[in-house]
Amino acid sequence: MNHDKPLATVRDRVEVLVLEDNPGDAQLLHAELGAEALIDVHLTVAFRLSEGLHLLATRQFDAVLLDLNLPDSRGLETLDRLRAAVPEVPLIVHTGIQDDDIALRALRAGAHDYVVKGPGIGPLLVRSVHSAIERHRLRAELELRAAQLEKNRAALRRVIEASADVIMILDRTGAVRFVNSGAESMYGRSAADLVGQAAGFVIQPGAVDIDIPLPDGTVRAAEVRAIEIEWDDEPSSLILLHDVTERKRAQERIEAQNVLLEERVRERTAELVAANSELEAFAYSVSHDLRAPLRHIKGFTQMLEEEAVERHDASAQTLISRILRSEDRMRELIDDLLGFSRLGRCEVCRELVDPGPLVVEAIEELAPEARGRPVEWSVAALPWLDADPALLRVVLVNLLSNALKFTRGRDPARIEVFPAPGSHPAPVIAVRDNGAGFAAEDAKRIFDVFQRLHTQAEFEGTGVGLATVKRIVTRHGGRIWAEAEPGVGATFFFSLGPAEA
């Protein structure tokens, strides 16, 4: 049936085919129906069935009024043949045969109405045609709707089938009433096998994750949603399962790998810590052991020097004094290295410390170095620090000594200690000088051990002081940095980290 064809309604002109071999009757019909203003009926008359079938095959009719007895067809056969030829066109029998049996059989055979010929039949016929067309239209509409519903249903079914998730309907006993292909593939069984069987799991109210035991003995993990619905008029559960077995496995693998990784990190860290402390011990014992031969060299060289003096050997004396100077320098290096390595080993005992008095002490300690030089010290009020007091003192002495050394030649040398802005997570202390400074690209290097930016002749030193400071600050979980400009001065900032829990 072509649903796109517009259906005739009573308001349109209605095309009716009249199959009537009696011209008088046909004439009468024209008169009767034409008189009805309610409906604009256009009659086409055919005298023979063959003629009528031909017309029906070539033209569109909204209804057929037929006499059962025609020259080429008689009785209900006429109806049957028409029915077969145009099943969609309503047929109204209009006959002279007044026979209830035939009438009944005609209606059963698909006639819309059975009207016996007679005078004054016009209104009845009009009503019959009218209702036939209307019924036909309604049926067509119904069929259209039904087809649309069927289409939607098929689409829904395709959605359900195409879903990788498991969709099943269980009755109250937990037996399967419906499964989609997702369920088939999860269970590894056909829908026919599954329907009627127990699902094998029970969903507790509110459950979101369940384990589903499968016939093959494996268990799948699924996220579940259960919805109460009616299925075939019975209260049932619509079960939506999302198989998360693989995801869970992947997650477990990742977790296991993480555990493994953490384990490895711990191992490596322990190894590093061990290696580091070995290195510290090594540095300590090396520098310790190096001092003994140096002491010997010095003692014996001094004896040699005495002899050279006795012999008035000036050239030997010069050489010997060079040896002694080198020896002093080497011991200085070793002593600094030893001190530096001790810092890596000593314990950090933190307490709240007022750095003010420590700065004053440090300045006093440096007084011999500052003697005879114009030095302006400026110490601002400083915040208390959570630090090991002895180590903090080393930091301050080193930073101030550094500032003092590199301001040599300045008149006056200005050295300031002040709290720098920014106090998170701990206060920042700054030491500023107007000394030699350094280039920005050297700002990081200066904290490396034995790293020096100047020759021994310019500024003496072993290059351990700032490394020591950095090590102490680092051991406090803090950080140290510097800003400087060559020839203008340098500012060192340090901040100790918060105390460990």
Next chain:
Amino acid sequence: MKVSTSWPVLVAEDSPPDFLLLEEAWKRAGNGHALVCEPDGIALLQRLRLPGMRAALVLMDVNMPRKNGLETLAEMKADPRLVSTPVVIFSTSRDDDDLRRAYQLGASSYVVKPVGLPELVHAVTLIRGYWLGLIEVPK
């Protein structure tokens, strides 16, 4: 009684150059008291326990093979015949823990090995003056 100049001073020292320098300083610091060196604690204890041996003083290095200075010191202080012999620890270490342990074990004094011959002579002179000239020891 005063310490007799005939009693030797025993030195526990495993480093020959250290002993040579000490010997030189010793000569420069005065006369009397032979200086005898033993390379470790075991040898030192053996000599101290020789019949008729009476040491005026023991100068004890700490780091030595076989038996170190502190172990040897402890053993001396546990020996009634050696307990009154003064022991001066002569070490390179200035570490507080080392100092504390030495005094705990009964060291008579603790001297850090000086660097430089004049400094060494000065130290030896003081040690001689005090431990060999001033103090009294039981007969």
